[in-house]
Amino acid sequence: MYNCFMKIGNLEINGYAALAPMAGVADRAMREICVNFGAAYTVGELVSAKGLSLGDKKSLEFLYRPDVAAPFGIQLFGCDPDIMAKAAEISLGCKPDFIDINMGCPAPKVAGNGGGSSLMKDIPLAESIVKAVVKASTVPVTVKMRTGIDENSVNAPELAKAVEAAGATAITVHGRTKAQMYAPPIDFETIRKVKESVAVPVIANGDITNGETALEMYQKTGCDFVMVGRAARGNPFVFEEINAFFKGEEYREKTLEEKLGVLTEQVKLMQKYRSEKVAMLEARKHAAWYLSGIRGAAALRRECGGIKTLEDLEYLCKKALEQNE
Numbered sequence: 001m002y003n004c005f006m007k008i009g010n011l012e013i014n015g016y017a018a019l020a021p022m023a024g025v026a027d028r029a030m031r032e033i034c035v036n037f038g039a040a041y042t043v044g045e046l047v048s049a050k051g052l053s054l055g056d057k058k059s060l061e062f063l064y065r066p067d068v069a070a071p072f073g074i075q076l077f078g079c080d081p082d083i084m085a086k087a088a089e090i091s092l093g094c095k096p097d098f099i100d101i102n103m104g105c106p107a108p109k110v111a112g113n114g115g116g117s118s119l120m121k122d123i124p125l126a127e128s129i130v131k132a133v134v135k136a137s138t139v140p141v142t143v144k145m146r147t148g149i150d151e152n153s154v155n156a157p158e159l160a161k162a163v164e165a166a167g168a169t170a171i172t173v174h175g176r177t178k179a180q181m182y183a184p185p186i187d188f189e190t191i192r193k194v195k196e197s198v199a200v201p202v203i204a205n206g207d208i209t210n211g212e213t214a215l216e217m218y219q220k221t222g223c224d225f226v227m228v229g230r231a232a233r234g235n236p237f238v239f240e241e242i243n244a245f246f247k248g249e250e251y252r253e254k255t256l257e258e259k260l261g262v263l264t265e266q267v268k269l270m271q272k273y274r275s276e277k278v279a280m281l282e283a284r285k286h287a288a289w290y291l292s293g294i295r296g297a298a299a300l301r302r303e304c305g306g307i308k309t310l311e312d313l314e315y316l317c318k319k320a321l322e323q324n325e
Contacts, residue, residue, distance in 0.1 A: 103144060202223050
């Protein structure tokens with residue numbers, strides 16, 4: 001039905017959907033889990049180019065690639081071409097398969113400082129940043145953007161043409177404006193216009209939750225690939241479901257026991273890569289996402305706030321299973 005192959009520069013991508021770079025969510029452990037369930041490639045949490053260039057240890061942690069074979073990209077944000085280029089050079093030490101430049105994040109701490117979606121207001125600057133990073137990089141450079149700042153300034157096609165001319169080898173478009181944040185609807189038409197404006201691959205992002213919505217995105221936009229974001233929180237199985245859909249295979253939904261087993265595996269990986277204290281703090285929100293929709297979910301999610309050890313998590317999983325027998 002659709003090709004399961006895309007090239008970002010010389011990098012070959014096989015599959016049907018990728019994991020989006022969600023700050024504070026898509027950490028190394030989650031990326032590994034998602035690849036294990038069929039994500040074609042992953043992009044790390046956005047990294048401050050300024051922090052990275054100054055040797056910030058937390059920024060460096062985001063650069064580590066997952067311990068899986070699928071392609072991995074590092075995402076940088078910033079508004080100074082020279083600093084972005086320096087950060088790109090540093091990030092190459094972690095051997096990413098490509099470097100992605102964030103021009104879509106609407107968060108105040110990113111966009112409010114001139115990075116992320118704010119770059120959509122200054123196409124010449126955005127173009128200069130891409131040129132600088134491409135010059136500094138030995139791997140393909142891609143760009144992730146939104147449709148525009150608001151409904152009165154939808155300019156993704158213009159920005160896409162500019163960054164392609166500057167050397168970007170693929171473009172991802174989240175089908176919303178900065179003003180929309182994550183509110184519906186998705187602007188399929190603008191993504192289609194981006195696809196028609198450039199020759200490089202276009203990846204579409206926004207409200208893809210299963211095979212049907214992935215198919216809708218492909219059909220309405222003509223995109224080359226799709227990217228899943230929030231639907232993968234507590235649900236890495238979404239990639240397995242999408243892949244089965246496009247292959248025409250039957251998909252068996254995971255049992256609660258299987259889902260909670262994966263949650264435990266993910267948290268163990270978090271412990272492996274981070275301190276126990278940090279891992280358990282982060283595990284609370286992931287556990288809440290995995291528990292969403294089951295009997296007694298509201299009360300169980302409240303208990304997630306008290307998770308301090310792996311034993312606490314295992315006790316909560318056991319309780320959830322008992323309540324849903």
